[in-house]
Amino acid sequence: MAGAIAEQDLLDELSASAAVVAVSDSALGAVLLRSCLEVGVENCVVVAASKPAAAGLAAWLQEQDVLVLTAGELERVQPKSGQAFVVGPPRFYRSSLVTAPVTRGISFLLPAWFGDRSVPSSAIAPYAEGALRIQARLLTQGDTAEPNVDLPTEAEAEFLPQPAWGARHSGGREPTDEEVEAHKILLSGGLAMWLDDGERIRSLDPDQPVGERVAYVDIEAVRAGTYLLLRQGETERGALHQAAIARLARGDAVDATQVAWKQLLAAKIRTLGYRETVRELRRAGVKTAERARAWTNPSLIRPHSDQDFERLLRWLGVNAQPTFRYATMLRKSLYQVSAEIREKLEAAVSAADLSELEAVGHLRIDFGADGFRGILAARILAISPFTEIVSRHDARVPFADGSGRWLE
Structure with missing residues (x-):
């Protein structure tokens, strides 16, 4: 960064401070070692936030034979340690470390400058009769005086790291049948993705209890900080769609009706233009007409509203039956396939060490279902304020992009 920063003295000071940190012993280390020896190494276990951290602590504490585990390993191994x-x-x-403890006592060791020292509690505790209330005692070591820090003013805040989105390259043109408008999303782990205007996307909430962490979130509700579950190399929707058709008795006929009305709608959009198509659909009584372009996507089975779907088919000149019935059957089949995949994902997520996800921001999950290998959980760092026109096949597929690294 030397060539890009005018204040070379500040950069030198930062570099020197980093070098000192790397060779200095942490004050927490002395407290941790003393605590282990006081309790007895056979009666305690040290818990680390990630596997690399656990490996570093284990190498340091191996002379004292102190057991070092990650939070996930602690739940699986369940050692006979009291502390x-x-x-x-x-x-x-994860909150279960406290709300469903493996050991009788838990002590968190953290530096004084980390302000959030709150201890999680059970989500149902406020409503349960005779529920346990988790209490915490705060013990401090050494000098805890707060340093004087000048926080950035509003004028200075604009110089803090921000995503560099550049300008929109698609201009004012409308997407073709094989294109979609999508926001660029920067993901942890040096990745990015194009998120189109579909209805929902699979997400992961590590704060929820086991069995309730995998869910779908509406596209409108996606925010920076949301964890997404993505298929590496390709989108999940195509595999779900094919699996749903395969389990139907008349799958080929169902697929043919889907292709037919979607092609008619795509042709209307090409002929009339998107805006005029929306206006005509609204005149025909379709309340969600602005979704017309999204409905041409093979993976989006039909409009959510029965009335909107019937009016759309009538506007296209398509007989309501059997197209309406087949689309409803396919949607039901898709929900069943999705629910089965969700259960398998929940099992894989429960076996994974989610503490690494919270500390690092991304995690690859071992998942053995056919067509769904290579599942990645990644945190959204930022969402572009404008859309770009991209190939339909590129939407929702994570790809390498280092432009968000400095936001992690």
Whole structure:
């Protein structure tokens, strides 16, 4: 960064400070070692936020034979230790570490400058009769005086790191049948993705209890900080769609009716233009007419509203039956396939070490279902304020992009 920064003295100071941190012993280390020896190494376990952190701590504590595990390993191994010393603040770990403890006692060791020291509690505790209330004691070591820090003013805040989106390259043209408008999303782990205007996308909430972490979230509700579950190399929707058709007795006929009305709608959009198509659909009584372009996507089976779908078919000159019935059957089949995949994903997520996800921001999950291998959980860092026109096949497929690295 030397060539891009005018204040070379500040850069030198930052570099020197980083070098000192790398060779200095953490004050927490002395507290951790003393605590382990006081309790007895056979009666305690040290919990680390990630596998690399656990490996580093284990190498340091191996002379004392102290057991070091990640939070996920602690739940699986369930050692006969009475005390757990957790390195890092509670928010770095899943809530079950406290609400469903493996050990009788838990102590978090964290630096004083980390302000959030709140301990998680059970979501149902406020409503349960005789529920346990988790209490915490705060013990401090050394100098805890707060340093004087000048926070950035509003004028200075604009110089903090921000995504560099550039200008829109698609101009004012409308997408073709094989294109969609999509927002660029920067993901943790040096990845990015084009998110189109579909109805929903699969997400992961590590704060939810086991069995309730995998869900669908509406596209409108996607925000920075949301964890998405993505298929590496290709989108999940195509595999779900094919699996749903394959389990139907008249799958070929169902698929043929779907292709027919979607091609008619795509042709209308090409002939009239998107805006005029929307106006005509609204005159025909279709309340969600602005979704016309999205309905041409093979993976979006039909409009959510029965009335909108019937009026759309009538406007296209298509007999309501059997197209309406077949589309409804396909949607039901798709929900069943999706529910089965969700159960398998829940099992895979429950077996994964989610503390690594919270600490690092992304996690590859071992998932053995056919057509769904290579599942990636990644946190959204930023969403572009404008859309670009991209190939339909490129939407929702993660790709390497280093432009969001400095936001992690």
